Amino acid sequence: MNAPTAEVAARIRDLLRRADEVAKAAPNVAAPEGVRERVARLLDDARAQLSAVTDEAVRLDLAGQVARRFADLDRSALSEVLGPSPGVRRAPTRIAAADDAAPVDGAVDPARVPPGQHLTAGWPVLHVGSPPAGTDPATWQVVVTGRVHERVVLSVDALRERLPTVRTTTDLHCVTGWSRLDNDWEGVRLADLLDLAGPRPEATYLVASGHPAYSANLDLAGATAADVLVAWGHDRTPLHRSHGGPVRLVVPARYGWKSVKWLTEVRLLERDVRGYWEERGYHDVADPWDEQRFRS
Ligand SMILES: Nc1nc2c(c(=O)[nH]1)N[C@H]1C(S)=C(S)[C@@H](COP(=O)(O)O)O[C@H]1N2
Numbered sequence: 209m210n211a212p213t214a215e216v217a218a219r220i221r222d223l224l225r226r227a228d229e230v231a232k233a234a235p236n237v238a239a240p241e242g243v244r245e246r247v248a249r250l251l252d253d254a255r256a257q258l259s260a261v262t263d264e265a266v267r268l269d270l271a272g273q274v275a276r277r278f279a280d281l282d283r284s285a286l287s288e289v290l291g292p293s294p295g296v297r298r299a300p301t302r303i304a305a306a307d308d309a310a311p312v313d314g315a316v317d318p319a320r321v322p323p324g325q326h327l328t329a330g331w332p333v334l335h336v337g338s339p340p341a342g343t344d345p346a347t348w349q350v351v352v353t354g355r356v357h358e359r360v361v362l363s364v365d366a367l368r369e370r371l372p373t374v375r376t377t378t379d380l381h382c383v384t385g386w387s388r389l390d391n392d393w394e395g396v397r398l399a400d401l402l403d404l405a406g407p408r409p410e411a412t413y414l415v416a417s418g419h420p421a422y423s424a425n426l427d428l429a430g431a432t433a434a435d436v437l438v439a440w441g442h443d444r445t446p447l448h449r450s451h452g453g454p455v456r457l458v459v460p461a462r463y464g465w466k467s468v469k470w471l472t473e474v475r476l477l478e479r480d481v482r483g484y485w486e487e488r489g490y491h492d493v494a495d496p497w498d499e500q501r502f503r504s
């Protein structure tokens with residue numbers, strides 16, 4: 209690497225680190241509106257210096273890093289904190305009027321849409337950070353541990369071989385306001401997976417973790433409902449990487465943040481331990497029909 213490249217690259221990396229620090233702190237600051245601007249400014253500064261990087265390979269690598277962070281800025285924690293997620297397409301015409309007993313042609317029964325939610329025609333992608341690089345179902349492993357009789361480690365392929373495959377059609381309700389009905393999932397029941405490990409009598413809660421450092425808590429009763437899946441398929445195709453492939457949790461009776469994508473670990477616990485969003489003020493249970501969005 210020649211001298212100008214090394215020097216500018218170091219400056220750019222420093223700006224990226226600072227942007228990360230500001231972004232990571234965003235959910236905890238009192239006035240999050242300023243955070244997006246501060247992150248964007250740091251990223252703009254980094255981007256402005258890219259042309260001074262003479263080594264093309266280094267320049268392309270850094271340009272990718274800058275671009276990924278701009279994408280994170282739109283999709284990540286900040287969008288949950290600051291307002292509606294990008295990509296949400298409102299489809300109010302598909303919801304019949306609340307007082308309309310019989311839904312009109314092509315409309316969805318309003319009783320299927322929880323309070324404060326609207327239907328989305330597409331399928332927004334929502335997560336903190338970036339999807340994992342490698343998502344090979346032969347090597348991606350899910351660990352069941354904690355208050356179990358036997359710790360279990362299974363690849364996605366092994367999950368499919370060891371446990372009965374089930375298909376469900378369930379709804380996804382994101383706390384930012386969108387709901388996506390009639391998702392066709394294929395996977396195994398979380399209850400069946402937990403049975404392999406054998407929950408100990410004191411196990412009453414769990415924390416599900418996913419890439420990169422995401423997690424959510426669930427009570428064991430809710431987590432073992434028949435419609436809770438560890439899913440690898442959606443609409444009869446392999447679950448797309450952006451939606452959590454190779455394998456994600458699906459918890460239809462809870463807001464979407466409990467449906468951990470890129471699932472890596474399920475840890476059974478004797479008490480309720482908060483996950484990523486719960487630590488930032490979101491509800492421990494998160495029943496959309498009760499509008500359990502935030503802790504009061
Ligand atoms: N690993 C991981 N899983 C996650 C999230 C995340 O940030 N990281 N976000 C959650 C939220 S808030 C929602 S609404 C759903 C969105 O799933 P989708 O991107 O497939 O629509 O994923 C959930 N699972």
Ligand SMILES: [Mo]
Nearest residue numbers: 382383464465
């Ligand atoms: Mo969400």
